[in-house]
Amino acid sequence: MDAGITIIGAGVIGLAIAEELSANNGNVFLIEKHRTFGQETSSRNSEVIHAGIYYTKDSLKAKLCLTGNKLLYDYCRKYDIPHNNCGKLIVATTDEEVRIIQGIMQTAAMNGVELVMYDKDRIYDLEPNIFALKALYSPSTGIVDSYSLMKRFETNTLNNGGQIAYGSEVKGIRRIDGGYEISLLDSEKTEYSFTTQIVINSAGLSSDKISEMAGIKDENMKIYFCKGEYFKINPPKNRLLKRLVYPVPHHNMEGIGIHVTVDMGGGVRLGPDVKYLDSNVYDYSLTPSKQEAFWSSARKFLPFLNYDDISPEMAGIRPKIQKKGDPLRDFYISEESRRGYPGFINLVGMESPGLTSSIAIAKYVNTLIGEYNIIL
Numbered sequence: 001m002d003a004g005i006t007i008i009g010a011g012v013i014g015l016a017i018a019e020e021l022s023a024n025n026g027n028v029f030l031i032e033k034h035r036t037f038g039q040e041t042s043s044r045n046s047e048v049i050h051a052g053i054y055y056t057k058d059s060l061k062a063k064l065c066l067t068g069n070k071l072l073y074d075y076c077r078k079y080d081i082p083h084n085n086c087g088k089l090i091v092a093t094t095d096e097e098v099r100i101i102q103g104i105m106q107t108a109a110m111n112g113v114e115l116v117m118y119d120k121d122r123i124y125d126l127e128p129n130i131f132a133l134k135a136l137y138s139p140s141t142g143i144v145d146s147y148s149l150m151k152r153f154e155t156n157t158l159n160n161g162g163q164i165a166y167g168s169e170v171k172g173i174r175r176i177d178g179g180y181e182i183s184l185l186d187s188e189k190t191e192y193s194f195t196t197q198i199v200i201n202s203a204g205l206s207s208d209k210i211s212e213m214a215g216i217k218d219e220n221m222k223i224y225f226c227k228g229e230y231f232k233i234n235p236p237k238n239r240l241l242k243r244l245v246y247p248v249p250h251h252n253m254e255g256i257g258i259h260v261t262v263d264m265g266g267g268v269r270l271g272p273d274v275k276y277l278d279s280n281v282y283d284y285s286l287t288p289s290k291q292e293a294f295w296s297s298a299r300k301f302l303p304f305l306n307y308d309d310i311s312p313e314m315a316g317i318r319p320k321i322q323k324k325g326d327p328l329r330d331f332y333i334s335e336e337s338r339r340g341y342p343g344f345i346n347l348v349g350m351e352s353p354g355l356t357s358s359i360a361i362a363k364y365v366n367t368l369i370g371e372y373n374i375i376l
Protein backbone atom coordinates (compact mmCIF):
# COMPACT_ATOMS: atom_id res chain seq x y z
CA MET A 1 0.00 0.00 0.00
CA ASP A 2 1.18 3.56 -0.75
CA ALA A 3 -0.27 4.94 2.49
CA GLY A 4 -1.11 3.49 5.89
CA ILE A 5 -3.81 5.97 6.87
CA THR A 6 -5.53 8.51 4.63
CA ILE A 7 -7.65 11.24 6.18
CA ILE A 8 -10.00 13.16 3.90
CA GLY A 9 -10.64 16.77 4.94
CA ALA A 10 -8.38 19.31 6.66
CA GLY A 11 -10.93 20.96 8.89
CA VAL A 12 -10.33 21.12 12.62
CA ILE A 13 -11.39 17.50 13.09
CA GLY A 14 -9.36 16.02 10.21
CA LEU A 15 -6.30 17.99 11.37
CA ALA A 16 -6.70 16.85 15.00
CA ILE A 17 -6.95 13.25 13.79
CA ALA A 18 -3.88 13.70 11.58
CA GLU A 19 -1.83 14.98 14.52
CA GLU A 20 -3.00 12.22 16.84
CA LEU A 21 -2.42 9.35 14.38
CA SER A 22 0.87 10.63 12.94
CA ALA A 23 2.34 10.67 16.46
CA ASN A 24 2.40 6.86 16.48
CA ASN A 25 2.04 5.75 12.87
CA GLY A 26 4.17 6.30 9.80
CA ASN A 27 2.57 6.97 6.44
CA VAL A 28 -0.30 9.27 7.45
CA PHE A 29 -1.73 11.32 4.56
CA LEU A 30 -4.18 14.19 4.89
CA ILE A 31 -6.00 15.21 1.70
CA GLU A 32 -7.76 18.56 1.31
CA LYS A 33 -9.45 20.00 -1.77
CA HIS A 34 -8.80 23.66 -0.88
CA ARG A 35 -5.34 25.23 -1.04
CA THR A 36 -5.08 25.42 2.72
CA PHE A 37 -6.82 24.11 5.85
CA GLY A 38 -10.08 25.18 7.48
CA GLN A 39 -11.77 26.89 4.54
CA GLU A 40 -15.25 25.54 5.30
CA THR A 41 -17.13 25.03 8.59
CA SER A 42 -14.02 25.18 10.78
CA SER A 43 -13.51 28.87 10.01
CA ARG A 44 -17.20 29.82 10.05
CA ASN A 45 -18.29 29.13 13.58
CA SER A 46 -18.60 30.74 17.01
CA GLU A 47 -15.23 29.45 18.32
CA VAL A 48 -16.82 28.55 21.62
CA ILE A 49 -15.27 25.90 23.86
CA HIS A 50 -18.54 24.34 24.98
CA ALA A 51 -19.10 22.82 28.40
CA GLY A 52 -21.44 20.03 27.19
CA ILE A 53 -24.63 21.25 28.82
CA TYR A 54 -27.40 20.20 26.47
CA TYR A 55 -26.44 16.89 24.95
CA THR A 56 -28.25 13.61 25.64
CA LYS A 57 -26.64 11.68 28.48
CA ASP A 58 -24.08 9.11 27.29
CA SER A 59 -24.24 10.35 23.69
CA LEU A 60 -20.96 10.82 21.82
CA LYS A 61 -21.66 14.57 21.77
CA ALA A 62 -21.94 14.64 25.59
CA LYS A 63 -18.90 12.46 26.22
CA LEU A 64 -16.59 13.90 23.57
CA CYS A 65 -17.54 17.49 24.42
CA LEU A 66 -16.88 17.05 28.12
CA THR A 67 -13.53 15.30 27.56
CA GLY A 68 -12.71 17.55 24.61
CA ASN A 69 -13.27 20.69 26.69
CA LYS A 70 -10.55 19.69 29.15
CA LEU A 71 -8.20 18.38 26.46
CA LEU A 72 -8.58 21.58 24.47
CA TYR A 73 -7.78 23.87 27.41
CA ASP A 74 -4.71 21.74 28.20
CA TYR A 75 -3.60 21.84 24.57
CA CYS A 76 -4.08 25.61 24.33
CA ARG A 77 -1.99 26.13 27.46
CA LYS A 78 0.72 23.76 26.23
CA TYR A 79 1.08 25.43 22.82
CA ASP A 80 0.20 29.03 23.71
CA ILE A 81 -2.91 29.07 21.55
CA PRO A 82 -4.97 32.20 22.18
CA HIS A 83 -8.02 31.26 24.23
CA ASN A 84 -10.07 32.67 27.06
CA ASN A 85 -11.92 30.68 29.69
CA CYS A 86 -14.38 33.58 30.00
CA GLY A 87 -17.47 31.60 31.09
CA LYS A 88 -21.03 31.81 29.83
CA LEU A 89 -24.33 33.07 31.19
CA ILE A 90 -27.63 31.48 30.14
CA VAL A 91 -30.16 34.17 30.87
CA ALA A 92 -33.81 33.83 31.89
CA THR A 93 -35.83 36.93 31.08
CA THR A 94 -39.29 35.64 32.12
CA ASP A 95 -40.61 33.51 35.00
CA GLU A 96 -41.21 30.66 32.56
CA GLU A 97 -37.57 30.80 31.43
CA VAL A 98 -36.45 30.71 35.07
CA ARG A 99 -38.25 27.34 35.35
CA ILE A 100 -36.60 26.15 32.12
CA ILE A 101 -33.08 26.99 33.26
CA GLN A 102 -33.69 25.06 36.48
CA GLY A 103 -34.34 22.02 34.23
CA ILE A 104 -31.20 22.75 32.21
CA MET A 105 -29.19 22.70 35.42
CA GLN A 106 -30.40 19.15 36.11
CA THR A 107 -29.58 17.90 32.58
CA ALA A 108 -26.12 19.43 32.85
CA ALA A 109 -25.52 17.82 36.24
CA MET A 110 -26.41 14.41 34.75
CA ASN A 111 -23.71 15.03 32.11
CA GLY A 112 -21.21 15.97 34.82
CA VAL A 113 -21.23 19.67 33.87
CA GLU A 114 -21.02 22.23 36.65
CA LEU A 115 -23.47 25.16 36.44
CA VAL A 116 -24.21 27.78 39.07
CA MET A 117 -27.50 29.68 39.44
CA TYR A 118 -26.94 33.44 39.77
CA ASP A 119 -29.40 36.09 40.92
CA LYS A 120 -29.59 39.66 39.65
CA ASP A 121 -26.80 41.03 41.87
CA ARG A 122 -24.31 38.38 40.88
CA ILE A 123 -25.24 38.78 37.21
CA TYR A 124 -24.67 42.53 37.54
CA ASP A 125 -21.18 41.90 38.93
CA LEU A 126 -20.26 39.89 35.84
CA GLU A 127 -22.16 41.68 33.09
CA PRO A 128 -23.66 44.98 34.31
CA ASN A 129 -25.23 45.81 30.94
CA ILE A 130 -27.51 42.81 30.41
CA PHE A 131 -31.06 42.16 31.61
CA ALA A 132 -31.86 38.85 33.31
CA LEU A 133 -34.09 37.74 36.19
CA LYS A 134 -31.76 34.84 36.86
CA ALA A 135 -28.93 33.19 34.96
CA LEU A 136 -26.99 29.94 34.87
CA TYR A 137 -23.26 30.48 34.86
CA SER A 138 -21.04 27.93 33.13
CA PRO A 139 -17.46 28.35 34.35
CA SER A 140 -15.90 25.86 31.91
CA THR A 141 -17.16 27.57 28.75
CA GLY A 142 -14.67 29.69 26.82
CA ILE A 143 -13.43 30.76 23.40
CA VAL A 144 -10.49 29.75 21.25
CA ASP A 145 -8.71 31.15 18.20
CA SER A 146 -9.57 28.31 15.82
CA TYR A 147 -7.05 29.40 13.15
CA SER A 148 -4.13 29.12 15.61
CA LEU A 149 -5.46 25.77 16.82
CA MET A 150 -5.63 24.35 13.30
CA LYS A 151 -2.21 25.79 12.44
CA ARG A 152 -0.72 23.98 15.46
CA PHE A 153 -2.42 20.68 14.47
CA GLU A 154 -0.95 21.12 10.99
CA THR A 155 2.57 21.92 12.27
CA ASN A 156 2.59 18.96 14.66
CA THR A 157 1.33 16.61 11.94
CA LEU A 158 4.17 17.67 9.63
CA ASN A 159 6.71 17.46 12.47
CA ASN A 160 5.49 13.93 13.19
CA GLY A 161 6.25 12.98 9.59
CA GLY A 162 2.66 13.11 8.30
CA GLN A 163 2.04 14.44 4.79
CA ILE A 164 -0.61 16.93 3.70
CA ALA A 165 -1.79 17.34 0.11
CA TYR A 166 -3.69 20.60 -0.38
CA GLY A 167 -5.55 21.40 -3.59
CA SER A 168 -6.39 17.71 -4.03
CA GLU A 169 -10.02 16.67 -4.33
CA VAL A 170 -11.05 13.07 -3.70
CA LYS A 171 -13.14 11.95 -6.68
CA GLY A 172 -13.43 8.21 -6.18
CA ILE A 173 -12.84 5.45 -3.61
CA ARG A 174 -12.64 1.79 -4.55
CA ARG A 175 -12.48 -1.17 -2.18
CA ILE A 176 -9.44 -3.32 -3.04
CA ASP A 177 -7.76 -6.27 -1.37
CA GLY A 178 -6.51 -5.11 2.04
CA GLY A 179 -7.54 -1.47 1.63
CA TYR A 180 -8.81 1.18 -0.74
CA GLU A 181 -7.78 2.95 -3.94
CA ILE A 182 -8.33 6.70 -3.82
CA SER A 183 -8.64 8.78 -7.01
CA LEU A 184 -7.85 12.47 -6.83
CA LEU A 185 -7.93 15.57 -8.98
CA ASP A 186 -5.20 18.10 -8.17
CA SER A 187 -5.39 21.88 -8.61
CA GLU A 188 -4.01 21.54 -12.18
CA LYS A 189 -6.90 19.14 -12.87
CA THR A 190 -4.48 16.24 -13.15
CA GLU A 191 -5.91 12.89 -12.08
CA TYR A 192 -3.93 10.47 -9.98
CA SER A 193 -4.61 7.62 -7.60
CA PHE A 194 -2.96 5.79 -4.74
CA THR A 195 -3.72 2.94 -2.37
CA THR A 196 -4.23 3.09 1.37
CA GLN A 197 -5.00 0.63 4.11
CA ILE A 198 -7.25 2.89 6.19
CA VAL A 199 -9.57 5.72 5.12
CA ILE A 200 -10.89 8.29 7.55
CA ASN A 201 -13.74 10.31 6.13
CA SER A 202 -13.66 13.71 7.84
CA ALA A 203 -15.04 15.67 4.90
CA GLY A 204 -17.56 17.78 6.81
CA LEU A 205 -20.36 18.98 4.52
CA SER A 206 -19.32 16.40 1.88
CA SER A 207 -18.87 13.46 4.24
CA ASP A 208 -22.05 11.71 3.04
CA LYS A 209 -20.82 12.00 -0.57
CA ILE A 210 -17.39 10.58 0.37
CA SER A 211 -19.07 7.65 2.10
CA GLU A 212 -21.23 7.04 -0.98
CA MET A 213 -18.14 7.11 -3.21
CA ALA A 214 -16.86 4.10 -1.29
CA GLY A 215 -20.24 2.36 -1.62
CA ILE A 216 -21.76 3.10 1.80
CA LYS A 217 -25.07 4.83 1.17
CA ASP A 218 -27.43 5.25 4.10
CA GLU A 219 -30.36 7.68 4.38
CA ASN A 220 -29.51 8.04 8.08
CA MET A 221 -26.18 9.59 7.14
CA LYS A 222 -27.56 12.07 4.63
CA ILE A 223 -26.31 15.61 5.30
CA TYR A 224 -28.73 18.53 5.34
CA PHE A 225 -27.09 21.95 4.97
CA CYS A 226 -28.30 24.17 7.80
CA LYS A 227 -27.15 27.76 7.56
CA GLY A 228 -26.42 30.09 10.46
CA GLU A 229 -25.93 33.83 10.00
CA TYR A 230 -24.24 36.25 12.39
CA PHE A 231 -24.55 39.99 12.99
CA LYS A 232 -21.80 41.87 14.79
CA ILE A 233 -22.32 44.48 17.50
CA ASN A 234 -20.63 47.62 16.16
CA PRO A 235 -18.08 49.54 18.22
CA PRO A 236 -18.22 51.07 20.76
CA LYS A 237 -21.12 48.96 22.12
CA ASN A 238 -19.15 45.73 21.62
CA ARG A 239 -17.19 46.82 24.69
CA LEU A 240 -20.27 46.51 26.89
CA LEU A 241 -19.97 42.69 27.01
CA LYS A 242 -17.09 40.52 28.20
CA ARG A 243 -18.36 36.99 28.07
CA LEU A 244 -20.81 34.69 26.33
CA VAL A 245 -24.49 35.34 26.93
CA TYR A 246 -27.07 32.83 25.72
CA PRO A 247 -30.85 32.93 25.84
CA VAL A 248 -32.83 29.84 26.80
CA PRO A 249 -32.57 27.29 23.91
CA HIS A 250 -35.28 26.18 21.46
CA HIS A 251 -36.96 22.95 22.47
CA ASN A 252 -35.66 20.74 19.60
CA MET A 253 -32.10 22.13 19.72
CA GLU A 254 -31.96 22.88 15.98
CA GLY A 255 -29.96 25.86 17.16
CA ILE A 256 -29.56 27.54 20.49
CA GLY A 257 -31.13 30.91 19.88
CA ILE A 258 -29.56 34.23 18.95
CA HIS A 259 -26.75 34.25 21.44
CA VAL A 260 -23.85 36.60 22.10
CA THR A 261 -20.32 35.38 21.54
CA VAL A 262 -17.09 37.27 21.96
CA ASP A 263 -13.90 36.58 20.07
CA MET A 264 -10.23 36.84 20.96
CA GLY A 265 -9.96 40.20 19.19
CA GLY A 266 -12.69 41.84 21.29
CA GLY A 267 -15.36 41.46 18.61
CA VAL A 268 -18.89 40.63 19.76
CA ARG A 269 -21.40 38.90 17.53
CA LEU A 270 -25.02 37.81 17.65
CA GLY A 271 -26.07 34.47 16.21
CA PRO A 272 -26.05 32.10 14.55
CA ASP A 273 -29.69 31.75 13.53
CA VAL A 274 -30.96 28.49 12.03
CA LYS A 275 -32.14 27.97 8.46
CA TYR A 276 -32.20 24.65 6.64
CA LEU A 277 -31.28 25.27 3.00
CA ASP A 278 -33.58 23.87 0.30
CA SER A 279 -30.66 22.17 -1.39
CA ASN A 280 -27.08 21.44 -0.37
CA VAL A 281 -25.45 24.51 -1.89
CA TYR A 282 -22.59 26.45 -0.35
CA ASP A 283 -24.61 29.60 0.31
CA TYR A 284 -22.66 31.92 2.62
CA SER A 285 -24.59 35.02 1.54
CA LEU A 286 -25.76 37.47 4.20
CA THR A 287 -29.33 38.68 4.63
CA PRO A 288 -29.43 42.33 5.78
CA SER A 289 -33.23 42.09 6.07
CA LYS A 290 -32.74 39.83 9.11
CA GLN A 291 -31.52 42.82 11.12
CA GLU A 292 -34.93 43.45 12.71
CA ALA A 293 -35.26 39.80 13.84
CA PHE A 294 -31.73 39.68 15.31
CA TRP A 295 -32.14 43.02 17.04
CA SER A 296 -35.54 42.31 18.59
CA SER A 297 -34.42 38.87 19.74
CA ALA A 298 -31.19 40.14 21.34
CA ARG A 299 -32.82 43.23 22.88
CA LYS A 300 -34.69 41.01 25.36
CA PHE A 301 -31.45 40.63 27.28
CA LEU A 302 -29.33 43.45 25.79
CA PRO A 303 -31.45 46.53 26.63
CA PHE A 304 -28.68 48.93 25.50
CA LEU A 305 -28.85 47.72 21.91
CA ASN A 306 -30.30 50.06 19.27
CA TYR A 307 -31.32 48.89 15.81
CA ASP A 308 -28.30 50.54 14.17
CA ASP A 309 -25.82 48.99 16.58
CA ILE A 310 -25.60 45.75 14.60
CA SER A 311 -24.58 44.82 11.06
CA PRO A 312 -24.38 41.56 9.06
CA GLU A 313 -21.07 39.76 9.58
CA MET A 314 -20.73 36.18 8.32
CA ALA A 315 -22.45 32.84 7.80
CA GLY A 316 -21.58 29.20 8.35
CA ILE A 317 -23.27 25.94 7.39
CA ARG A 318 -23.93 23.09 9.83
CA PRO A 319 -23.51 19.57 8.39
CA LYS A 320 -26.66 18.18 10.01
CA ILE A 321 -27.89 14.59 9.78
CA GLN A 322 -30.90 15.69 11.82
CA LYS A 323 -33.70 16.47 9.37
CA LYS A 324 -35.67 19.67 9.93
CA GLY A 325 -38.10 19.08 12.80
CA ASP A 326 -36.54 15.75 13.86
CA PRO A 327 -35.19 15.05 17.34
CA LEU A 328 -31.54 15.73 18.17
CA ARG A 329 -29.05 13.40 16.45
CA ASP A 330 -25.67 12.32 17.75
CA PHE A 331 -22.34 12.46 15.90
CA TYR A 332 -22.01 9.46 13.55
CA ILE A 333 -18.50 8.06 14.06
CA SER A 334 -18.10 4.47 12.97
CA GLU A 335 -15.59 1.95 11.69
CA GLU A 336 -17.53 0.29 8.90
CA SER A 337 -16.45 -3.39 9.09
CA ARG A 338 -20.05 -4.40 9.81
CA ARG A 339 -21.06 -3.02 6.41
CA GLY A 340 -18.17 -4.85 4.72
CA TYR A 341 -15.73 -1.94 4.72
CA PRO A 342 -12.96 -2.76 7.20
CA GLY A 343 -10.64 0.12 7.92
CA PHE A 344 -13.11 2.72 6.63
CA ILE A 345 -14.00 5.19 9.37
CA ASN A 346 -16.89 7.58 8.77
CA LEU A 347 -17.35 10.84 10.66
CA VAL A 348 -20.68 12.30 9.56
CA GLY A 349 -22.90 14.99 11.07
CA MET A 350 -19.95 16.66 12.79
CA GLU A 351 -21.75 19.83 13.76
CA SER A 352 -21.35 21.65 17.09
CA PRO A 353 -19.62 20.78 19.44
CA GLY A 354 -17.13 19.49 16.85
CA LEU A 355 -14.54 22.20 17.45
CA THR A 356 -14.61 21.70 21.23
CA SER A 357 -14.50 17.94 20.82
CA SER A 358 -11.81 17.82 18.11
CA ILE A 359 -8.97 16.40 20.22
CA ALA A 360 -11.28 13.94 22.00
CA ILE A 361 -12.66 12.82 18.61
CA ALA A 362 -9.10 12.24 17.36
CA LYS A 363 -8.36 10.02 20.38
CA TYR A 364 -11.66 8.17 19.89
CA VAL A 365 -10.80 7.47 16.24
CA ASN A 366 -7.42 6.17 17.38
CA THR A 367 -9.15 3.70 19.73
CA LEU A 368 -11.48 2.57 16.90
CA ILE A 369 -8.43 1.68 14.83
CA GLY A 370 -7.08 -0.32 17.79
CA GLU A 371 -10.42 -2.02 18.59
CA TYR A 372 -10.92 -3.36 15.11
CA ASN A 373 -7.42 -4.80 15.11
CA ILE A 374 -6.45 -2.85 12.06
CA ILE A 375 -2.77 -3.63 11.92
CA LEU A 376 -0.59 -1.14 10.14
Ligand SMILES: Cc1cc2nc3c(=O)[nH]c(=O)nc-3n(C[C@H](O)[C@H](O)[C@H](O)COP(=O)(O)OP(=O)(O)OC[C@H]3O[C@@H](n4cnc5c(N)ncnc54)[C@H](O)[C@@H]3O)c2cc1C
Pocket residue numbers: 008009010011012013014015031032033034037038039040041042043044045046047048049050168169170171202203204205206207210228272315316317318319350351352353354355356357
Ligand atom coordinates in the same frame (compact mmCIF):
# COMPACT_ATOMS: atom_id res chain seq x y z
C1 LIG B 1 -22.56 28.34 12.53
C2 LIG B 1 -21.74 27.34 13.28
C3 LIG B 1 -21.31 27.59 14.56
C4 LIG B 1 -20.56 26.65 15.27
N1 LIG B 1 -20.08 26.95 16.51
C5 LIG B 1 -19.33 26.06 17.17
C6 LIG B 1 -18.80 26.38 18.45
O1 LIG B 1 -18.93 27.50 18.92
N2 LIG B 1 -18.10 25.42 19.12
C7 LIG B 1 -17.92 24.16 18.60
O2 LIG B 1 -17.34 23.31 19.30
N3 LIG B 1 -18.37 23.84 17.37
C8 LIG B 1 -19.05 24.77 16.64
N4 LIG B 1 -19.50 24.48 15.39
C9 LIG B 1 -19.18 23.17 14.82
C10 LIG B 1 -17.76 23.12 14.25
O3 LIG B 1 -17.48 24.27 13.50
C11 LIG B 1 -17.63 21.87 13.40
O4 LIG B 1 -18.02 20.75 14.16
C12 LIG B 1 -16.22 21.64 12.89
O5 LIG B 1 -15.68 22.80 12.32
C13 LIG B 1 -16.24 20.53 11.88
O6 LIG B 1 -14.94 20.29 11.45
P1 LIG B 1 -14.65 19.28 10.28
O7 LIG B 1 -13.19 19.13 10.20
O8 LIG B 1 -15.49 18.03 10.47
O9 LIG B 1 -15.32 19.94 8.99
P2 LIG B 1 -14.83 21.07 7.97
O10 LIG B 1 -14.22 22.22 8.63
O11 LIG B 1 -16.02 21.36 7.10
O12 LIG B 1 -13.71 20.36 7.12
C14 LIG B 1 -14.01 19.38 6.15
C15 LIG B 1 -12.98 19.52 5.06
O13 LIG B 1 -13.15 18.47 4.13
C16 LIG B 1 -12.78 18.98 2.87
N5 LIG B 1 -13.32 18.15 1.81
C17 LIG B 1 -14.63 17.93 1.54
N6 LIG B 1 -14.76 17.12 0.47
C18 LIG B 1 -13.51 16.83 0.06
C19 LIG B 1 -13.00 16.05 -1.03
N7 LIG B 1 -13.80 15.42 -1.90
N8 LIG B 1 -11.65 15.97 -1.18
C20 LIG B 1 -10.80 16.59 -0.31
N9 LIG B 1 -11.24 17.37 0.73
C21 LIG B 1 -12.59 17.47 0.91
C22 LIG B 1 -13.39 20.38 2.88
O14 LIG B 1 -12.80 21.22 1.91
C23 LIG B 1 -13.12 20.83 4.30
O15 LIG B 1 -11.95 21.59 4.42
C24 LIG B 1 -20.24 25.40 14.66
C25 LIG B 1 -20.66 25.15 13.34
C26 LIG B 1 -21.37 26.12 12.66
C27 LIG B 1 -21.78 25.86 11.24
